[in-house]
Amino acid sequence: xxxxxxxxxxxxxxxxxxxxxxxxxxxxxxxxxxxxxxxxxxxxxxxxxxxxxxxxxxxxxxxxxxxxxxxxxxxxxxxxxxxxxxxxxxxxxxxxxxxxxxxxxxxxxxxxxxxxxxxxxxxxxxxxxxxxxxxxxxxxxxxxxxxxxxxxxxxxxxxxxxxxxxxxxxxxxxxxxxxxxxxxxxxxxxxxxxxxxxxxxxxxxxxxxxxxxxxxxxxxxxxxxxxxxxxxxxxxxxxxxxxxxxxxxxxxx
Amino acid sequence: xxxxxxxxxxxxxxxxxxxxxxxxxxxxxxxxxxxxxxxxxxxxxxxxxxxxxxxxxxxxxxxxxxx
Numbered sequence: 001x002x003x004x005x006x007x008x009x010x011x012x013x014x015x016x017x018x019x020x021x022x023x024x025x026x027x028x029x030x031x032x033x034x035x036x037x038x039x040x041x042x043x044x045x046x047x048x049x050x051x052x053x054x055x056x057x058x059x060x061x062x063x064x065x066x067x068x069x070x071x072x073x074x075x076x077x078x079x080x081x082x083x084x085x086x087x088x089x090x091x092x093x094x095x096x097x098x099x100x101x102x103x104x105x106x107x108x109x110x111x112x113x114x115x116x117x118x119x120x121x122x123x124x125x126x127x128x129x130x131x132x133x134x135x136x137x138x139x140x141x142x143x144x145x146x147x148x149x150x151x152x153x154x155x156x157x158x159x160x161x162x163x164x165x166x167x168x169x170x171x172x173x174x175x176x177x178x179x180x181x182x183x184x185x186x187x188x189x190x191x192x193x194x195x196x197x198x199x200x201x202x203x204x205x206x207x208x209x210x211x212x213x214x215x216x217x218x219x220x221x222x223x224x225x226x227x228x229x230x231x232x233x234x235x236x237x238x239x240x241x242x243x244x245x246x247x248x249x250x251x252x253x
Numbered sequence: 254x255x256x257x258x259x260x261x262x263x264x265x266x267x268x269x270x271x272x273x274x275x276x277x278x279x280x281x282x283x284x285x286x287x288x289x290x291x292x293x294x295x296x297x298x299x300x301x302x303x304x305x306x307x308x309x310x311x312x313x314x315x316x317x318x319x320x
Binding site: 018019021022025026028029032033036039040085135139142143 | 262265266268269272273275276279280283306310313314
């Protein structure tokens with residue numbers, strides 16, 4: 001068995017256990033509702049009967065920036081949450097059930113096993129994000145104005161990169177932990193740590209979360225690139241996968 | 254914006270409702286086919302049907318027991 005046959009098995013598994021459906025449905029729903037929410041929140045606020053007259057006029061009319069802002073906010077929260085939830089069982093669950101040993105009894109290398117897991121998750125998130133992006137782009141066109149598709153694509157590429165960081169780190173946690181629950185605990189602790197350190201001034205420049213801001217400004221026609229965060233993110237993916245492989249190589253399964 | 258204007262935008266919600274229904278149906282089919290769940294089946298039925306969107310997802314993530 002080589003990498004591609006393990007990948008095919010992983011993708012079938014994702015489909016059968018409905019994990020793919022969950023990611024696609026959640027991201028697509030937020031892709032569609034983000035521009036809608038941006039459009040209607042000010043209107044709904046204004047329609048509150050007791051709103052003081054002056055205050056209602058101070059609520060600014062929604063713009064395309066609100067639509068993109070809402071989209072990035074929702075994707076960053078729910079995308080990362082899903083990345084952790086979907087990846088935490090990847091290795092740990094197979095160890096718990098004993099299916100990892102079964103799998104590795106075939107002539108499949110442990111590197112292929114891990115990489116296929118990562119690739120399958122990457123495919124699921126890429127396809128789901130593409131659906132979400134299409135929905136968001138179309139609703140923004142209908143409700144606001146067309147977004148230049150090139151920069152919008154770049155925004156989504158950057159968001160996918162951040163999701164991949166969290167998938168890779170969670171995969172590492174899933175390899176380190178013996179059970180799925182322990183993997184989840186480890187991964188969420190890591191998530192809090194990365195989010196916490198990433199929100200510090202200066203240091204945050206180098207953290208994956210900074211890519212969301214870059215993407216948002218980019219999609220709205222601005223600049224402000226964050227290449228350090230970009231390279232650090234790629235490095236984190238490589239480091240997490242390498243560490244997972246080093247641990248998994250010597251692990252009793 | 255008047256209420257009538259808001260109403261003209263209601264069709265925008267149709268795809269969102271379709272996604273929600275698809276999730277709910279997938280969760281229900283899975284629940285009915287499954288022999289055992291974590292916790293009583295009838296409770297999951299209520300969660301899936303009554304809790305919009307989150308219900309089916311919570312079921313998929315924690316409600317299922319490995320076969």
